[in-house]
Amino acid sequence: MAKRKIIRIDEDKCNGCGECIPNCPEGALKVIDGKARLISDLFCDGLGACIGHCPLGAIDIEEREAGPYDEKKVMENIVKGGENVIIEHLRHLKSHGEEVLLKEAIDFLKKNDIEVPDYEEGHGSLPHGGACPGANVMRFNRKGAVKKRQRRRRDRNLSSDNGPYR
Numbered sequence: 001m002a003k004r005k006i007i008r009i010d011e012d013k014c015n016g017c018g019e020c021i022p023n024c025p026e027g028a029l030k031v032i033d034g035k036a037r038l039i040s041d042l043f044c045d046g047l048g049a050c051i052g053h054c055p056l057g058a059i060d061i062e063e064r065e066a067g068p069y070d071e072k073k074v075m076e077n078i079v080k081g082g083e084n085v086i087i088e089h090l091r092h093l094k095s096h097g098e099e100v101l102l103k104e105a106i107d108f109l110k111k112n113d114i115e116v117p118d119y120e121e122g123h124g125s126l127p128h129g130g131a132c133p134g135a136n137v138m139r140f141n142r143k144g145a146v147k148k149r150q151r152r153r154r155d156r157n158l159s160s161d162n163g164p165y166r
């Protein structure tokens, strides 16, 4: 095992509010027994997307011995969350320039016959800032992406419900 960057949660500061949970694009955090926990070292890429979302400053990055980040294992977890979670994860990798991991993630989707979503939508034209630029981009785009999908779903439902005989 080698040393690498990974998040650290200060249990004395953490009140278990859960703000950080949806802001980890790898799904690496869970509130267990009233405290945020890193569920596996393998899920944390050490980029710190969650840090700026903790109102109590309970998360920071440390350098310690940890198993290597495993994109395949992360994707096995990510796909369970559905399309929005996949999009967030792919955008996070893209915004941090993690091209190799991004390719691994996309290869995983293709290999498992999961449609690669339009994760590039609006990317690059948004203001960056804060602890994790990737996370800011994702938050900014989420509403638009969800609306677009809702519109698509509604149109699909309309076309199937209102066929030629109705």
Ligand code: SF4
Pocket (backbone or CB within 6 Å): 009, 013, 014, 015, 016, 017, 018, 019, 020, 021, 031, 035, 036, 053, 054, 055, 056, 057, 058, 059
């Ligand atoms: S956002 Fe901060 S205080 Fe809230 S659960 Fe996460 S680490 Fe704990």
